[in-house]
Every structure is written in C-alpha cells, then in structure tokens.
Amino acid sequence: MASSVGLALCGEALVVRGGSRLLATSTSSSDGDSLFTYDCSTAQKKTQEQEQKGEDGQPGDKGSDTILASTFSKSGSYFALTDDSKRLILFRTKPWQCLSVRTVVRRCTALTFTASEEKVLVADKSGDVYSFSVPEPHGGGKLELGHLSMLLDVAVSPDDRFVLTADRDEKIRVSWATAPHSIESFCLGHTEFVSRIFVVPDHPELLLSSSGDRTLRLWEYRSGRELHCCHLSGLQEPAEPWSDQRFAASRIAYWPREQCVALLCDRLPVVFLFQLDTARRQLVHRQQLSFQHRVWDAAFEESRGLWVLQDCQEAPLVLCRPVDGHWQSDGDSAEVERLSAVLRGNWAMLEGSAGTDGGFSSLYKATCDNMTTYLKRKEERLQQQLERKRRRDPPPGHNGPAKRAKAGEEPQGCSS
Template sequence: MNKSAGAVVAQNVVRRCTSVTFSQDEKYVIISDKSGDVYRYIIEQQPDEQRPTEQKQDEQRLKEQKQDEQKQCSGELLLGHLSMVLDLVLVKNDKYLVTCDKDEKIRISCYPNSYNIHSFCLGHTQFVNSLIYEEETELLISGSGDCTIRLWDYNGQQQYCQQCQCQISDTTVTTKDTPYIKCMSYSPKHKLLVVGFGNNKSIEIYRLKREDKELSLELVQCIDIEKDLLDIVVNDDKLYILQPIQDNCILVYNIIGHTGQQKLTLCTDEKTTPFFNKLNSLKEFFSGCLDLECIYPNLRKSRTDNMAEYLQRKEKRIHGEKLEPPTYNEKKPKLS
C-alpha cells in the first residue's frame, strides 16, 4: 500500500502461499508456497514524477527495463525444500533466511545467495510452523506440532526446550484432535512470548529469561478462549486475538505491570473498545474466516507401533504354536 492507500503492485504467484515476509529495506517481499519453494519479488517502485519519459529512453534502457519487469513478474527463486514450507523469517539484518517445513526441519540459508546453507536446526518431532527472531539475544524461537518451544542460535545449536502445558497424551497420538502450536507472537519490549494452539482453547504466555548466560522460558499466564484461535499479534502494550466467532472476532488484552511482573487483562478502555466493537460488527468482512479449515492437523505424522505384532508372532514360534496369517495384505505377482 502507498500513502494514498492504493496498491503498489499486484502479483500472481505460482502456487498457494504459506508464508510472507519483507526484507529490512522493504524493497522485496519473500513468499513461500505449498510445494516448498521460496521466491523473492520486487516491490520497490520509482515515483511517477521521477520516471524518465519514453522519448528520453534509448534502446539499451528499454531492454534493461524489460528485463527488470520480467524478473519482477516471474519472481526470483531463492531456495526449495522437499516438503511444504510453513514459515520463514529474515535474521541478523537480512544476512540469513530461516525456513521451516512440515518434515520437522529448520534450515538457515544465506541471503540472498540462499543456495549456500549455513546450518540446520534439528530436534522437533513434528511439523515446524512458527518462527520468531529475538534480535537482542540473536535467538531463533520455533514452535511445532509436538507442542514444544525451542530456542536456537543461528549456528543450529539448541539452547533450550520448553514443553507446553497442553501436553500430548499417549491416547491421542494418532488422532487429529491432538493439540499443536498454531501460532506465536513475541514482544521485545516486555520479553513475552504468546503461544496459541490448535485443538486447545487456551493461550499461554511465557517470559524469556536470561540468567548467567543461560536461557529459559517461564510460564506467566494462561488465557482461556471460546474457540480455537485463528491468529495472535502482540503490538506495544496490547495483545490482539483473532478467533472465528461472529460479532466477537477480535479480542484485545492489555499488558500491564513492571518488567518481570506483567499480566494480561481484557481491554475495557473507553477509547479503544468502541473501535473494536465497530470492527466486530463487520460481519461480511469476517465471514470468510468463520469456517476456515486449518491444514496443520493433516500434517501430523502418525507413529504406528509395528513391533507388537512381530513380537507376538515371534513368541508363538518359540513355543511351537501355529501362526496365523499376517494382517497385512500381500500382493501376489501377476503371471504372464
């Protein structure tokens, strides 16, 4: 958007986007898609009054301009994963591009020469769908479907692992009802990490602590909500929660208290409340997100126990019992 609230550029992409971020100078937008590719598009536009007229452009200038336009339309392929990329973030003043995918991997690549891989962050046991960069401590914070929050340095070394309160029970490992981290938002001002979940109607707030060069996350507060949230954002002293509830899609919480003793309370400010009440009344605007289906439950890898039947059959062989045919279906070869 420009100053007149008009679109700066409109761009068609190859496949459906899964994550978007901007470069620090705001000249480029970087987009990942469901096939695992990451593209970079130019968004910087020269003002109309500064653009040279066609009469002043020579053939070489026209040729270069055409090449730039083609590059802008097609986008520049930066890197690719073998599986769907779920989130991306630029770190260390755009020195590295960090991407994560549904196969539990976090990759740290050089930017913009992203064919050079700096390191990997390995440790999650389910899809990784949320990345945050903490600039002061140069930490990478990741959230995953295994309900763990992990802290990394940009060399791929894990610094800390926090198991969330909505832990995964053994009885729900293979079901789509298992809780998972859906989104995260971080406040550098308050050192608070807000974590939202899927299949769990709660929000957890953690404080990032650093004592004697050791990092940790301390659970500060839990907030119960009516439905699974869509997204969360922390901005200055407020937490914004987007949830699929008609007439109450946006919830606002205030962050109050001194450093180390912050609490979140529901916003009842007379100046702020009427504004968000008016937003919540825009039923058509929010109608598209009320029945929005989330893809994350379908990305979970089921852990099947294929040893139980084998051990049972082995025990029968030892005791000389007659074995029953295996439960799986064997394909017989076709005779020509």
C-alpha cells in the same frame, strides 16, 4: 500453513483478514474513520492460457481466492498477501493502495519482507522460496532456494544476511541470503513439523520456533544450538476439555517492551504467555490466558498490549494489558468497542472462514506399525487353514456325510 482468518498489527495499523477479504483500519481514534477493504475475488485474474497451464508448465487449477498468508514490512509502509489463486498482491499502506498483482508458481504457505524492504520472500508447498522486488512491483519472481519438503514458514535475520526456512520434516534451515546454496546451520530437535519461526528483533542472534510436537523452542540459530525447550503439555490444566487433544502451536507474537512471547495453539481458546530471559537464555512461562471462544489470532501493539481476535461476533476483539505483572482483558476500552463494531459490520468475511483450522491436522505424519499388521494377517491365515482342515478331515465319530458306496454294494446297516 496459515489460517484463512488472521490479525496483523504494525504501529497503529490493524489488518483483519477472512476468506478472500481484508479489512485495514487504525487502532487510533483520531484515524477511526479510515477504513480500507480489499477483496481478492475482484483482483486481476490470470489469463486464459495461465488458467489452462500453470507458471510451472503443469496443468493449472482455479483457486478459491482465499487469503493464505499476509504480512507487514518492518516499517509498516508495505503489506503483502498471497491467495489460493496463486497470486501475490502488494499494497502501499500510507495511504492504502494496491500496487501490483503478480502470479506465483505454486500456492504459498508463508511470506516475509526483507529488512531493507527491497524484496518480499514467498515460501510454497513444494518447498521453494521465491523473491519478488518491492521497488519494481510488477517484476517477476526469482527462485532463491528449495527444500525437499513442504515449507511452512520463512524469516530473515534483521541484517538480511540469513534466510531461515521451516519445513514439514521437522527441520529449520539457515541459509546465506547472498548464496542460498550455502547453508550456515540446521536447527534440529523438533519431532513434528515446524509450524512457525521468529527471529527476536532486539536479540537478533536468537530464534523462536513452534511445532506440531507441542513445544516452543529457543535457538542460537547460527550455530544450530537449542537453548531451551518448553513442553506445552506440561503447562496444561488437567481439567481443560482440550488437555488430551493433539494440537499444534500455530502463532508466535513478541512484545519487545516486556520481552513477552505470546503463543497460540491451533483451534484452542487459550494464549500461553512467556518471558524471554535473555540473561539465562531461556523461556519462563508466566501465564495462560483462557477465553470462552476459539482464538483465531493475536498480535502485540507496542503502546497498548495484546490484541486477540476470537470466534465471537459479540466481542470479536479483546485487548489484554499487563496490570501489576498480571495480564488481564481491558473490557472498558472505547477503542476495543469501536474496532469490534467495525468487525461486527463485516462479520460475514470471518464467519465464512470459521470452519477452517489452517490445515495443521493434515500435516502430522501417519504412523505405520508393520509388525502388528503382519501378525494380524498371519493369525487370519492360520484360522483359515484350520477351518479348511476341519471341513476336509472331520474328527472320529462325527456324523458327517456317508462315504460313497462301491458300485453294486449296499451300505452296511441298510435293509434289503
């Protein structure tokens, strides 16, 4: 499940979202004055009939307008988002313009554009994936495929042949796009929900996945073969205050220029950096970037490096670059200061969403130890039985209440 605070980059277009609002600008100083904002609370509302009865025929409920997921198309020409009021909103980005507001059946958890940019696919909490046309921005949705479990992410292969879906039941499914009922493979190995999946664009046969089991895995997804698994628990410093916490890997970002993978973890002030070694088909841990504040999101810009959005009003954006093979923050960048000033001027939209954690903590499955519960209850029953027996049959010599005397007979030891 996506956090209500997010960062997205495509080319020089940068989008920051928080609560019901998004803010779009450019990382280039030449376009520094261009600023586009949109508030979902002012978007087209459902009709009264839709509010009373949902698209699936069930009683509807009014959402909070909070943005749940968003993404750019491959070329950056389009941007789409879904919100808590069950709407899919499509934008053109050059220049920025809202093209349509469409209703989805259920609240969505993730979305992606096809490589051809003909469709946008949305995955929802019930386990279904619907497709919506981009050239016909007001067209209705079409059911493509379904899971029995909540979907947490959806992706497509660079040639649009396969749709990949990740769910709460530890599965990654690879389906044929033209016939989604035909399953190419399953990628099985995670022991908790699969939070993110990412098809490597310059190595389209490879897939990255992250999970609530604190692992980052590399797959050859058409065969379902796991190539490598990185356990984050083995990379943590023991002195870190969060080293013994349960956390989920929540965001995967990739930089083709250096074949660098950045991995964020839910609510933690760190970013793990890996090198994708395609020759050996493995991931190599390179560095751990630590911050003073919780990291909300991060994304790579091809020409600069890694932009990090953090929970700090004074310095909401940090730009990290590789210097002699070591990543470090570029604290003197004029572009960072310019963009940070824009966010400080709109801090209310981020601050109001600061308490949300994306909902990952609620996705862990509750453990059930029936034997321990049974033995505890059995011990309680035995203790109760012993207590009742003591009250009913006092031990010899116990000064309990005297037996009731027979009629006309005085108890022994009583004077006449």
